[in-house]
Amino acid sequence: MIDVEKIRKDFPMLQNKKMQGHDLIYFDNAATTFKPQCVIDAVTHYYTDLSVNAHRGDYELSYQVDSEYEGCRKAVASFIHADEKEIVFTSGASNSLNLVAYGYKKFLKKGDVVLSCEAEHASNILPWMKVCEEVGCELCYIELDEEGRLPIENFRKVMNERVKVVALAQVTNVLGYEVPMKEICAIAHEYGAIVTMDIAQSAPHMSVDVKDIDCDFASFSAHKMCGPTGIGVLYGKFELLQKMDPFMVGGGSNARFDMCGNILLKDAPYKYETGTPAIEAVIGFHAAIDYLSAIGMDNIHQYEQELHAYAIEKLSKLDNLILYNPHADGGIITFNVKDVFAQDAASYFNSQGVAVRAGQHCAKLLMDKLNTSATLRASCTFYNTKEEVDRFVEVCKNATIENCLNVFF
Numbered sequence: 001m002i003d004v005e006k007i008r009k010d011f012p013m014l015q016n017k018k019m020q021g022h023d024l025i026y027f028d029n030a031a032t033t034f035k036p037q038c039v040i041d042a043v044t045h046y047y048t049d050l051s052v053n054a055h056r057g058d059y060e061l062s063y064q065v066d067s068e069y070e071g072c073r074k075a076v077a078s079f080i081h082a083d084e085k086e087i088v089f090t091s092g093a094s095n096s097l098n099l100v101a102y103g104y105k106k107f108l109k110k111g112d113v114v115l116s117c118e119a120e121h122a123s124n125i126l127p128w129m130k131v132c133e134e135v136g137c138e139l140c141y142i143e144l145d146e147e148g149r150l151p152i153e154n155f156r157k158v159m160n161e162r163v164k165v166v167a168l169a170q171v172t173n174v175l176g177y178e179v180p181m182k183e184i185c186a187i188a189h190e191y192g193a194i195v196t197m198d199i200a201q202s203a204p205h206m207s208v209d210v211k212d213i214d215c216d217f218a219s220f221s222a223h224k225m226c227g228p229t230g231i232g233v234l235y236g237k238f239e240l241l242q243k244m245d246p247f248m249v250g251g252g253s254n255a256r257f258d259m260c261g262n263i264l265l266k267d268a269p270y271k272y273e274t275g276t277p278a279i280e281a282v283i284g285f286h287a288a289i290d291y292l293s294a295i296g297m298d299n300i301h302q303y304e305q306e307l308h309a310y311a312i313e314k315l316s317k318l319d320n321l322i323l324y325n326p327h328a329d330g331g332i333i334t335f336n337v338k339d340v341f342a343q344d345a346a347s348y349f350n351s352q353g354v355a356v357r358a359g360q361h362c363a364k365l366l367m368d369k370l371n372t373s374a375t376l377r378a379s380c381t382f383y384n385t386k387e388e389v390d391r392f393v394e395v396c397k398n399a400t401i402e403n404c405l406n407v408f409f
């Protein structure tokens with residue numbers, strides 16, 4: 001059970017914040033979430049009480065930083081049911097997804113196939129486009145159904161021995177559908193392909209067990225799950241992390257090197273962590289993981305699904321809206337106001353104190369499928385309330401062409 005009133009007290013950004021003179025309704029959580037006080041305190045704790053580098057020093061403060069830094073790795077590992085040595089800290093999901101594509105490139109050859117789909121975020125498609133261009137592989141797209149879901153039969157149909165990589169999000173960031181990743185991994189592995197899973201939109205909202213799913217890689221960002229910006233995770237099976245190369249080398253990631261150009265990198269995960277990391281963000285991330293775990297990921301998931309169903313029930317009665325994903329599996333509502341360009345409608349929502357996102361949401365390939373050039377996206381999370389949904393629905397009701405255009409005059 002979620003005690004939303006109690007939870008809201010933890011977030012400074014939810015305390016009497018106004019936007020355009022209205023109480024702020026923040027429905028852009030798929031872009032980034034607000035931070036609870038415990039995360040802000042953890043970041044401040046680093047700068048106030050520690051403030052020294054990690055993995056470098058031989059003095060007490062340095063040991064303490066190392067211990068807090070590695071404590072976060074342990075917490076992340078347990079959060080997604082991985083081993084500590086399989087957790088690489090990166091700057092975010094985009095960084096992690098690029099790292100997989102770059103690192104796995106050396107195992108691909110001309111004629112191999114990388115499989116993805118049109119619903120993917122640019123950060124899970126563009127790195128593979130580049131790899132395919134460089135190596136001569138083919139990037140193919142699994143067909144989505146009418147609703148924009150990825151049916152397992154469509155995946156099975158296109159799977160064959162040429163496929164070496166399957167790159168998919170567990171939950172897509174525009175339509176919010178959950179993809180059956182466990183089945184996908186089992187089928188991909190039968191054909192000898194690896195699966196790189198983008199969990200940027202699932203890890204913040206539901207329990208994710210990478211061992212049970214048996215994916216080879218999983219990438220996510222802390223800032224979408226109440227943690228700081230500038231820190232993310234790449235989970236990888238240890239043997240794969242050991243075999244791949246990092247795209248950055250330098251201080252911190254090497255065991256030794258000599259003047260003949262011989263470089264010996266450390267074992268994973270450290271071989272991927274070159275340079276001084278975002279230490280305060282790692283420490284803040286640990287606080288975020290503890291915070292979410294205390295609420296319970298299953299409780300969060302259930303609450304967000306209920307909030308989504310509550311909103312859809314009301315929104316589907318409005319005839320001025322087009323709803324693209326009434327059956328989403330999480331808190332994402334993607335829609336348009338009929339005959340109003342998405343950005344213009346977003347300006348109207350802004351004028352009413354409601355923060356929603358307009359555009360293509362980094363999933364440009366999906367827009368053709370939805371038969372539009374852009375959409376609005378309202379994304380709720382566990383600290384949003386039914387009362388906020390009610391006010392949002394009222395604003396949607398009043399989002400007529402006249403009202404939307406009046407914002408500009």
Ligand SMILES: Cc1ncc(COP(=O)(O)O)c(C=O)c1O
Nearest residue numbers: 092093094121123173200201221
């Ligand atoms: C599904 C998905 N993948 C990847 C990303 C990239 O995350 P970041 O910008 O934190 O690197 C996002 C961010 O919106 C996302 O929604």
